[in-house]
Amino acid sequence: MEKKVRTMISLYMIISGIVILLMMIFGLLMLLEQGKMISIGQDVFYKVMTAHGTFMVGVAAFAASAIMWYFLRQYVNLSFPVFVSHFILFLIGALITFISIFTFDFAGAWTFLYPLPAMSAGMWGKAGACLYLLGMLIIGIGFLLFYLDSARAIIQKYGSLGNGLGWPQILGKAKGYGPPPAVVASTMVSIVNIISLTAGAIVLVMSLINLFQPSIKIDPLLAKNLIYAFGHMFANSVIYMGVIAVYEILPKYTNRPWKSYKIFLIAWNMSTFFTIIIYPHIC
Template structure:
């Protein structure tokens, strides 16, 4: 067992722009939740929403939530990585600028160009709109992704350069030399292990995404250029699955860095910890196969891999991170406040969210559940009760009033409302999926509407709780300034 040798500094120089990023992320989270509430209310026949508008909101909601999760996760990872290696603030600002440029293109393509092909831009759908949008709108949407991807590649390049410089190579940054019998001298802290792992698998995912994005743009501009749809689907879902998972793996570094401040117990780099992250690098890339289990022309071995890796992918999370969290908390005398409560919720919610994913990864079950509300149920658990909770926990810590150690009455109310509303909301998705209610349908039959109506109620509670968290963070920023 090895302690990290690099003592963290108090505040990275990029703290100001990180705070701004978290404010942007919080506002977008809130807006996308409102979009989600509107869609669920429409499905429950509580309001009328034109199906064309529904699919535009669906596209914006998916792209916006994934983008906000990625942005907040990147801010968290940058903040804590900068405690251990020097990171240039100018690079982060360039990343943020490219990201925001991509957001402008995406929003313009949806709300001006009318694009409604969902956040996955599944080929050849962007070019087959049935007159709902022009090819230029689809190009703008996909170009937005391209700019965001370039921004992230720049971001990861800076992480890689600084980690390699500090630790003498990426394998050392990953901890793999230590894992396979190396000395425990100068073993990186958990945050560097996480940063190195994420930059490896998410860079690979973004490169695949960039390739299919380029092919899709060429197809939109020159329809005679065709792409194999099955290859395109594999590349898109590989990119999408890796990218959304990376958001959570970036955000969990807040738990590694902040929990020791509350428990007095340092989160240590052990061979078990490094081994778990080694497995993550492999599993995050291989598990996407469960998105192709219904493609009968995929090779049979991909179905086996998809099922086995879906089972296995939960082991590093539940067997190491969640279990370690419980061990670090037990008997520590931890004094709960809003930041640590949200961070713990995020870790536990992440662990719970993997269970529906494992169930969906079973070939026999996947044939029934994958195109139902079950799938949004599992990834809303990952995000709403996982990454988003971690992001708000980190944000609350950034503006924490150091004179107060306990949660105020308002903090307790916001936390309970967020947990209760979020849990009820995702359970409605899972109930709907178990009842074989399809996903991505703008209009629901009357006998499907009860779950949507209840989900709308829970969503309203989450929106109000999130509004309170965003206002609390903004007030904290003003108070600190």
């Protein structure tokens, strides 16, 4: 089993590294175009921009989820089949999304703001928009399964997500330290991303319905808020998943345990709350 885990983690990291390198090249192309050092054309620029924004955040979260899973499994009983399913769904969704951009010319940016997917002024067709939205939905389902399984495992071990965030220690109902930092951070990320991915799934499904049945409309402000609630919370979670590695590796080098003091637990609870409510600042 341990060999399978190491193989899976390696695949996550190899694929993430390759995609990040490619997205860095895409970013360089855009900078060179903006600096008038090369000319790739407006159509290509917006396709590259769409791919860069979509995959850079997506693959960073993909790699960070592997970090979170690797360390969290030392404290709770995570599902390996779910971890593999997350990997497969990400690859399928990413491939569909890539095809939608570079074969069917979708160039509406990662925000896919309603009603842009269905009203492209001739830049892309219904097939391109459909494939992009579908690809994003498949990727989101994979991530949602991952975080639901993480939340399940934490609840199974600690009794509730509140306990995973150290509420008994904060409220003085339990003495001593809270759960391990990796568990606290994973609890926060699971809460935030279950909310964000649910919001994203709702607006993606609504946009797909509108694409094929234009008479069924969406309130543009509601759609925008759902998209940014999804995108901003999800992007922020990459940092919180990545810091788990610091919590786990640094104590091994310093020979000093990283314990969940009350102030540490309060800070993570505040991070949970503020990450959920602060998303409108980019709207």
